[in-house]
Amino acid sequence: MTTSIVVDNVSKTFRYQSHPTLKKVLQNRLHGSRSNETFKALDGVSFEVRQGESIGLMGLNGSGKSTLLKLVSGVMVPDDGKVLTRGRISGLIATGAGFHNELTGRENIYMNAAMLGMTKDETDSKFDDIAGFADVGRFMDTPVGNYSSGMFARLGFSVAVHVDCDIFIADEVLAVGDRPFKRKCLKRMKEIRESGITMFYVSHSAGSVKKMCDRAIVLDKGRVGFDGNVDDAIKYLHYDGDDEEPDGEEGSEDERDDALASDI
Amino acid sequence: MSQSRPASMTAPDPDRRPVEVRHDLAHVPLAAPSRTSGVLEVFRRRYLLRLMVRREIKARYAGTAFGLAWSYINPFTRFLTFYFVFGLLLSRGSGMQNFAIHLFAGMVLVNYFTESVTAGTRSLLSNKGVIAKMALPREMFPVASMLVSLWHAIPQVIILTIACVISGWVGDGPLWVPDAVGMAAALLGFILIMVYGTACGLMFSCINVIFRDFQRIVQTFMNIVPFTVPMMYPYYLIADGERIPLKFHDLYVANPVAEAVMLIQRGFWYPTCDGPCVVDPATGAALPDFVNDLYSRGFIMLGIGLVLLAVAQFVFSRLEKTVPERL
Numbered sequence: 001m002t003t004s005i006v007v008d009n010v011s012k013t014f015r016y017q018s019h020p021t022l023k024k025v026l027q028n029r030l031h032g033s034r035s036n037e038t039f040k041a042l043d044g045v046s047f048e049v050r051q052g053e054s055i056g057l058m059g060l061n062g063s064g065k066s067t068l069l070k071l072v073s074g075v076m077v078p079d080d081g082k083v084l085t086r087g088r089i090s091g092l093i094a095t096g097a098g099f100h101n102e103l104t105g106r107e108n109i110y111m112n113a114a115m116l117g118m119t120k121d122e123t124d125s126k127f128d129d130i131a132g133f134a135d136v137g138r139f140m141d142t143p144v145g146n147y148s149s150g151m152f153a154r155l156g157f158s159v160a161v162h163v164d165c166d167i168f169i170a171d172e173v174l175a176v177g178d179r180p181f182k183r184k185c186l187k188r189m190k191e192i193r194e195s196g197i198t199m200f201y202v203s204h205s206a207g208s209v210k211k212m213c214d215r216a217i218v219l220d221k222g223r224v225g226f227d228g229n230v231d232d233a234i235k236y237l238h239y240d241g242d243d244e245e246p247d248g249e250e251g252s253e254d255e256r257d258d259a260l261a262s263d264i
Numbered sequence: 265m266s267q268s269r270p271a272s273m274t275a276p277d278p279d280r281r282p283v284e285v286r287h288d289l290a291h292v293p294l295a296a297p298s299r300t301s302g303v304l305e306v307f308r309r310r311y312l313l314r315l316m317v318r319r320e321i322k323a324r325y326a327g328t329a330f331g332l333a334w335s336y337i338n339p340f341t342r343f344l345t346f347y348f349v350f351g352l353l354l355s356r357g358s359g360m361q362n363f364a365i366h367l368f369a370g371m372v373l374v375n376y377f378t379e380s381v382t383a384g385t386r387s388l389l390s391n392k393g394v395i396a397k398m399a400l401p402r403e404m405f406p407v408a409s410m411l412v413s414l415w416h417a418i419p420q421v422i423i424l425t426i427a428c429v430i431s432g433w434v435g436d437g438p439l440w441v442p443d444a445v446g447m448a449a450a451l452l453g454f455i456l457i458m459v460y461g462t463a464c465g466l467m468f469s470c471i472n473v474i475f476r477d478f479q480r481i482v483q484t485f486m487n488i489v490p491f492t493v494p495m496m497y498p499y500y501l502i503a504d505g506e507r508i509p510l511k512f513h514d515l516y517v518a519n520p521v522a523e524a525v526m527l528i529q530r531g532f533w534y535p536t537c538d539g540p541c542v543v544d545p546a547t548g549a550a551l552p553d554f555v556n557d558l559y560s561r562g563f564i565m566l567g568i569g570l571v572l573l574a575v576a577q578f579v580f581s582r583l584e585k586t587v588p589e590r591l
Contacts, residue, residue: 002289014589019476051284070588074297074399077585084294087287089399097397100319102326111319114312115398143326166283166292196282 002086004167004198005049005072010081012042012067041067043222044081051086051166054199056213056230058237063219065202066171069093072200073169087166090116091200092157101145105136105155108144112159126162133184134158154181161188168192169200186212206239298399302577303466305401312400316408321415335419339375343368343423350496359545360498361537362431368424369532370495370525376417377457377521378486383409384465385472385482392591402584403577406465410458417454428532437538442531450531452562453524459569460520463576470583473590493522495529498542500551517555520565526554527562 015038020028042064049055059065070076071083073091098115099108109130113123123130131140134155136147144152161168170189189212193199203209209216209230216233218226226236283289306313325331347364360366387405388395395402432440472478494502502508502516516522530553534541540550555561 002284003294004289006294019590051289052282070397072297075395075397076588077296077298083296085297086292086294087289089297093397098394100323102323103319107319107322111315114309114315115394115400120311166287166289196284 001050001052003048004051004053004086005200006082006084007045007047007068007072008081008083010042010045010068010071010078010083011040012064012071012076013038013040013079040222042071042078042219045219045222045224046081047217047224047227049198049200051198052196053215054193054201054213056209056216056233057200057202057219058204058209058216058233058239059219059225060237064222065219066093068219069169069171069200069202072167085167088117088163089167089169090160090163090165091167091169091171092160093169093171097156099144099152099156102143104142105134105140105144105147106131108155109134109159112156113163116160116163116165118163122164130158130162133162133188150178150181157185161185161192165197167198167200169202171202204239206234206237210234302401302581303403303407303462303573306403306407309401309404313404313408313411316404317411317415320408320412324412332419335416336423339371339420340423343371346371346496358498359543359551361437361541362435362533365424365427365431365536366498366529366533367495368420368427369529370493371490372417372420372424373453373457373524373528374490374493374495374521375420376413376454377461377524378489379413379416380410380457380461381464381468382479382483382486383413384461385468385479387465388469388473388587389476389479389591396588396591402587403466403580406469407462410462410465413461414458424532428536431536435536437536440536442535446531446535448531449527449559449562452559452566453527453531456520456524456527456562456565456569459566459573463569463573466573466576466580470580470587473587474583489521492516492519493525495525498551499526499554500542503552503555517561520569523555523558523561523565526558530554530558 045064045068057065057068067076069091070093071078072085073089073093074085098112100111103111109127110120110123113126113130114120118126134151134157136151136155139147139151144155147155168189186208189199189201193212199212201209201212203212213230215228216226216230217224218233218236220226226233325334328334330337343364346367350363350367384406387409388402391405394400395405428440428442432438468478468482472482490496502513505513508516534553541553542551543549544551
């Protein structure tokens, strides 16, 4: 088994306010306070992932999940420590990020695929699959600015899941799309996982992490709070619902995801 | 990071072997996911660059009825305005032939330069949606805006060529026959602007993310540029030392845009002249059209420009690390 991702003692610091006006800076100087206070989004995070593993990344809001994903996908560079990956990365952090509203669905597919590192021939050969999966029908030659938000998300998703990648990063996938599409997504993600692609899956839904992943990492205020078995991670996070009263909305969302996951 | 893949896997996936075996991952090195090789990376991913340039060109006039015609209408009307004000109202009796062509040849390069730099400076901020979410070589954006500006210079070159031909045909001058030296000079002018435009775009784009007032400062300077080159007035006004002390002349001709403008005028305007292009209106004596050593200066400036480009790349790779979190 080859290593797929190495995260070694990684820290990332952000500033609270990145663009103070000159007036603010002078005011702060006068009052003797410093405006550029910082906080650590990630603090000494280390772990290794083997090729083909499927990792659930969990944690409360603001625990550093998105920052970690951006470091692994190469959007950001760590301040300390190092992140190393092997092979091509695709993912769902950025579904539709490169889309241009004035261009048609077809043009945007080629554009987005190229951004994810696909060549023209590769995109040509996969175009029918991508178009079929997105299922936007005659809208393929309409500017994506006119798409419904569901269609827009489907198109972005469809490109990302068809990249022939080695590492797949999925951030809150189930937040978009209707039920049939969610089912299709989960099915596709399962295929991706079974083809031996390393999967990095972020979700708040304990059920879908349990179904999709064989290892979980829980971030807690920028540090690795737990790394190991999924069930234990859920216990660690108290997501198993023992100590909270059943919250209607969240509970049903969870159940539906559970139901979806067991459907496939 | 995936250029050298075996051909088998670009096929539509009949292969059911696990990815690890299929991509032969044991022999792919572990690497930082954000590693790039700077501007060279942009040319390694030419396909993406081409798509991005095409996207910008398409998106600019998307939904308009005239479409690409706007690329001709805008420079043409600007040319007419300048021609009437400076050519007919102010410049009667300046002793110059074909002033309109002199002016427009300069405008082609000045527009190209100001557009590259202004668009380049904004390029990272205006693409922040992509930059904050996808790992791309970020040099791509300023380089793409430089190429989009180059694309918009093409219609202007066409208008310029037509104007040259018409002036020889209808006007009283000789037929316009471009000479090899002149065309090479014009090409060198274009290359100069390309190099300096890219260098400025690279450097300014990431400064602009950190210090957002920068694009306004750049805009202010770009408004000055058209007046710092010999296109609305002949070169001799600067060179004869009567209006401006001669020591400033050296500074004036050290401006790469001024040099490039004279190079393109050498290519297009100079061959349209009958006899000396510029004469003293009082005495009728021939005056210098361009700076001495026009060509050697051009090549030296190209060298300096390439050094500046390397410096710009260095600055960019230093600053770009913090770009995604500052957007």
